Structures are given as structure tokens and as C-alpha cells.
Amino acid sequence: MPRIYDISMTIEETMQVWKSYEHKKPSITNVQNHSQDKPHESQLNMNVHTGTHVDAPLHMIANGETIETIPLERLVGPARVLDLTHLKGFITKEDLLPFAIQRGERLIFKTSSSYSEEFDVEFVYLRADGAHYLAEIGIGLVATDALGIERAQPEYTTHRTLMRNGIIIVEGLRLKEVEAGNYTLVIAPLKLTGIDAAPARAFLMD
Numbered sequence: 001m002p003r004i005y006d007i008s009m010t011i012e013e014t015m016q017v018w019k020s021y022e023h024k025k026p027s028i029t030n031v032q033n034h035s036q037d038k039p040h041e042s043q044l045n046m047n048v049h050t051g052t053h054v055d056a057p058l059h060m061i062a063n064g065e066t067i068e069t070i071p072l073e074r075l076v077g078p079a080r081v082l083d084l085t086h087l088k089g090f091i092t093k094e095d096l097l098p099f100a101i102q103r104g105e106r107l108i109f110k111t112s113s114s115y116s117e118e119f120d121v122e123f124v125y126l127r128a129d130g131a132h133y134l135a136e137i138g139i140g141l142v143a144t145d146a147l148g149i150e151r152a153q154p155e156y157t158t159h160r161t162l163m164r165n166g167i168i169i170v171e172g173l174r175l176k177e178v179e180a181g182n183y184t185l186v187i188a189p190l191k192l193t194g195i196d197a198a199p200a201r202a203f204l205m206d
Helices: 091-101 129-136 154-164
Strands: 004-006 029-034 041-043 053-055 077-084 106-110 141-144 168-171 180-191 197-205
Touching: 053 180, 091 129, 106 154, 129 154, 141 180, 154 168
Parallel strands: 077 106, 106 141, 141 168
Antiparallel strands: 004 197, 029 041, 053 168, 053 197, 077 180, 180 197
């Protein structure tokens, strides 16, 4: 049996959210319970960019494609975890060159973000030149353990470069227990439609 690594964030009210904003935190409310002689039920209220999630082009591109247009086949298959934990600030083209990245690859960035459950405003992001390099190669997917592939850069160049070149973006992974190397990736976003993202369960198999 292959080993399965759950690389998803746990959805809970105390979880890490973008810039630690209170309004970004999910709420989980008990709406009925056994003391009322009813089945126990809970209600979840959360932003679709909470925790581990898949971005759709609409998130950053006016009139862009929505989440249901991303085929599951793009989210399942061979993937490579790149160890970038030594980097500070950002990931550049020069940082990516040694990995000999190939067209169509699914890449997973393991950074210092996997070692903290608190939001770090200085999280390691993919700089615009790195995004252009990946677009030139023509990779299929890029996933990161930070809550963003960029830190609200001017014109959102990283997101838009990737999206305009058909590269799927996944954010909010947990990779502390995962070594660099080759795996089978499975990302299962909630089956939503017409919107800009979907929360997802993600795991790797070796």
C-alpha cells in the first residue's frame, strides 16, 4: 500500500487565514443537537479561499473562467515537491533553474510556511520573473504551502501570468512531513460552480 500524506489544512475557527483578518476566519455553529431530541448538525460559514483551495481565473481576471471549468484530470497525477525552505522573501527564476522543470509538470513548492500555523506577512511567494519562467516552460499546475502564490503584488502579475497561460494555482498546503521528490498528487475541490475558487482536500501518495 502506498503511503498517503494528507497535505490539507484543517478547517477550524482558530486556523491560519489571510493576514489574520477576523472576517476571514471560518465559523462553525451548532444549529441543532441531541439535547433538543434532534440529530446533531453544524453549519459552516467560510470564504472559498480559506485553507487549502484551488483558484479559478475569475479570481484575478475579469470575466475569467470559473472553478467548474478546471477538469479533475488536471488536479490528479504525477507531481514533484521542490524543497525551497532555504529561501527568504520570494522565489525567482534563478531559484527554479536548477530543478530542470519540464513542460506539463505539476510542481509543489515547500517553503518555510509549512513550519508555522500562524500567518506570516513575509511568507515566501513566487516573484513575477519566476511566474514568467514557469509560463514559458508550460507547466500544468503550481501549488504552494503559503496562503497565496504572491503577496498582492502590483497588478497581481504572478497570478495573472500563470492564469493567462493555463497554469492551475493551488494554495494553502501543509508539507512539513513531506520530503522533496516525486509523488502522485490528488486534489479534490468541492464541486462548486460559477465562482472564483473552491476549498479542497489534497493528498500525496508515494
